[in-house]
Amino acid sequence: MEFPTVCPACARENRAEFTDSSVHDLTCAHCGARYCVFLRKQRFEVLFDLGTRALMDGYAREAVASFAAALERFFEFYVWAFTLERAANAEQEFGAALAGLEGTWRHVSSQSERQLGMFALAYLLREGREPDFLTARGLGTDFRNRVIHRGALPTRAEVEAYAALVFALIDRLLTELGPGAAHAELAQEQGFAAHLAGLPDGVTAVFEEHPGMFRARRFGGLAPTPKHSPQPGLVPGQVPGQARKPGKAVNDARAYQQALFRQALEERGALLRSFKGPPPGGPGPE
Numbered sequence: 001m002e003f004p005t006v007c008p009a010c011a012r013e014n015r016a017e018f019t020d021s022s023v024h025d026l027t028c029a030h031c032g033a034r035y036c037v038f039l040r041k042q043r044f045e046v047l048f049d050l051g052t053r054a055l056m057d058g059y060a061r062e063a064v065a066s067f068a069a070a071l072e073r074f075f076e077f078y079v080w081a082f083t084l085e086r087a088a089n090a091e092q093e094f095g096a097a098l099a100g101l102e103g104t105w106r107h108v109s110s111q112s113e114r115q116l117g118m119f120a121l122a123y124l125l126r127e128g129r130e131p132d133f134l135t136a137r138g139l140g141t142d143f144r145n146r147v148i149h150r151g152a153l154p155t156r157a158e159v160e161a162y163a164a165l166v167f168a169l170i171d172r173l174l175t176e177l178g179p180g181a182a183h184a185e186l187a188q189e190q191g192f193a194a195h196l197a198g199l200p201d202g203v204t205a206v207f208e209e210h211p212g213m214f215r216a217r218r219f220g221g222l223a224p225t226p227k228h229s230p231q232p233g234l235v236p237g238q239v240p241g242q243a244r245k246p247g248k249a250v251n252d253a254r255a256y257q258q259a260l261f262r263q264a265l266e267e268r269g270a271l272l273r274s275f276k277g278p279p280p281g282g283p284g285p286e
């Protein structure tokens with residue numbers, strides 16, 4: 001999957017492929033200038049945006065895999081944020097805390113059930129309560145497995161409902177994390193700094209923050225959100241733009257998730273399209 005970059009020397013566009021490290025060493029195809037794009041974006045964000053893009057383009061089934069992967073990587077991000085935040089509060093040195101975390105993660109990195117276990121404990125320790133959303137229903141597990149493992153062909157409406165569920169859950173947990181999320185981002189910044197220090201002379205460093213389904217919300221694009229409340233003025237289950245009705249908690253929760261997701265899509269969908277769209281006259285999305 002590619003994204004457009006602008007050459008800092010001649011201002012023309014070059015396309016780059018997303019890397020796992022978010023570091024992209026590039027040579028301009030037009031003028032030959034070398035530059036390095038550091039993309040300030042977490043893996044779960046890239047995956048969720050790819051899923052959204054696939055959904056917008058009518059690839060409903062493919063979108064499910066991206067949304068499911070985004071949720072798994074978000075749980076990892078949460079464990080990272082929690083552990084590094086805790087280390088900072090205990091005045092532990094960042095590098096040592098990061099090394100311990102990376103070593104520990106290697107023990108769980110190949111099995112998602114182990115990672116889920118780490119997340120569950122991290123949530124309990126940070127929030128002081130059970131992660132009661134970690135149920136098959138709360139995570140949309142049955143739907144995900146039917147599509148990914150059993151080859152079911154979902155309808156667009158089903159995929160939208162799943163996307164909305166994943167979006168609302170990540171959005172809620174990001175809101176609870178609040179400034180704690182910055183600790184995980186610091187790990188990415190440190191990786192950037194190490195790469196930056198090793199860049200040869202004549203290579204221009206470019207730092208980019210791309211629009212995404214979560215980014216605007218996290219960096220003040222929307223109104224500030226109080227802790228433990230998914231949206232200002234809304235109680236869980238309430239649909240934005242509607243007065244709260246008593247009862248029907250389950251339907252309300254689903255409607256709330258969908259309204260939240262649709263709102264984000266309305267605000268940022270167009271940005272995603274221009275950011276991740278195919279080059280003019282080029283092939284369609286991968």
Ligand SMILES: [Zn+2]
Pocket residue numbers: 007008009010011012028029030031032033
């Ligand atoms: Zn150039």
